[in-house]
Amino acid sequence: MKRGLPEKRPITNVGKVVAVSSAKGGVGKSTVAVNLALAAARQGITTGILDTDIYGPSIPTLLNLEGMEPDLDPNNRLLPLTAYGVKAMSMGFLVPQDSPVAWRGLMVQKAMNQLLFEVSWPKLDLLILDMPPGTGDVQLTITQSIELAGAVIVSTPQDLALRDAVRGVDLLNKVGVPILGMLQNMSTFTCTNCGHHHDIFGLDGVRKKCDQLSIKLLGDIPLHPQICHDADAGKPTVVSAPDGPQAQAFHALMRAVAETISIP
Template identity: 80%
Template sequence: MQQPASALFRLPAHLRTFLFRNAAVPQRYLSTSQCLRANGHENPLGLPRSGTPPNIAARMKRGLPEKRAIPNVGRVVAVSSAKGGVGKSTLAVNLALAMARSGISTGLLDTDIYGPSVPTLLNLEGLEPELDPNNRLVPLSAYGVKAMSMGFLVPQDNTIAWRGLMVQKAMNQLLFEVAWPKLDLLILDLPPGTGDVQLTIAQSIELSGAVIVSTPQNLALRDAVRGLDLFKKVNVPILGMVQNMSTFHCSECGHKHDIFGLDGARRKCDEMGIELLGDIPLHSRICVDADEGKPTVVADPHGPQAASFREIAAKVATALQLV
């Protein structure tokens, strides 16, 4: 088995065992085709040696893993942007907290293997999960939400440099080897992009829906649409889009400034026939709260920013029939 990064050897023994047990990683760096063959996929797309190609989609479907339920979890919602830097993790955390404060038992799974944000956002940095008698990770708690993240297993400033097979293995462990209590809702904070993590999740579990996050900027919206298209292709319901960092209200001059453009996400929602779940203003307090590990819904529960998060949570809960 390929040796893990040296930083991981400094982890407690029980967490090293969790991360690397049964890890199916080649002994050396292999090409994509070699990796597929090593894992029993001699002809992964089911293509014939000659003649007319068959229905490739049907062939691929036969090779996919069966979707499984996450034990003790009622509904699962993915929060995605397909682009970094648009406030997706901040939205996911505040959405989870707003749900929990409305009486919905909620968990939060940070699925970003390379750049996990949840430990910082929930002020859980440096804490390590325990293993239960069945060798499953016990989630940590913050502000009434149960949370799990790769950031709890790896030192904060260490880099994870894993190839696809190891990422898929870690993702499956985070999905199915966490001892969640009984939850009405599990929110998945997805990483940027439309790659290994997104596909592993979409092919492994039944998602109740996806929430897409974007700023009003056209560049961000292009990536958001790519993420939305991925969920449509794998038959995941789109609950709607959130327009983040929309308008800045200047406390000095009293004017409103549309830093990233005006209503780009609203127009895109109208164009694509999906719901605009809400509009989060560009406000320094949201950033400060996130950096301090006390998200806005907790830090200023009666403020206008928290109200915006609560309105989005109410719409998602209604769509999922949780209220």
């Protein structure tokens, strides 16, 4: 073990752990993470999702679990909540919804360790980590504390978002986390009235960046108002419109991830 680095520990009862990362806020990472987890569950993969964004947790809203609190098991470990067949844990379950988490580094690290190692997960094939934006303390704590099967990088086609995504890729490479590929999110918008295609954030920016970095392009999720509406309503697209093209795009993403890391 390298001096100063913690020894990586397994998460009890969890098979493989995949991080969904962007290193930038506002690119739809949490919406992708929760729809990816829901798609996995519907493909027969026993799945959980862990919201590791201490300061701005989104999973309670996305899974319609706001205001709910987890119970404790006999060993005083947190019992995850359940929504739409997926087990979920978030700091948002432990603090009041509108209260800011005004913590410094040591408190954040303590909370992160609790979420990683003091949750009583049932036996899971897959745990999805919804990573916070940035490349700081939380990201380092996670990547140096547990073994990750890989990371999915989410970005819009916009150059500004891609710059941060590349920083995130570089960090993950430095700490030895396999990059499963990049997902182009919020790409082409198709007008529901005239059918015209609008490339609001640019065209094929992620595809071109994948070629430059020799990273696999995992998929392309279009910009569609239904995805946003479903997220705000706490019933994500994979659940609310399972047969629609948006849900099928998330299913295709999950199949690509499962194939890459060999989930049954």
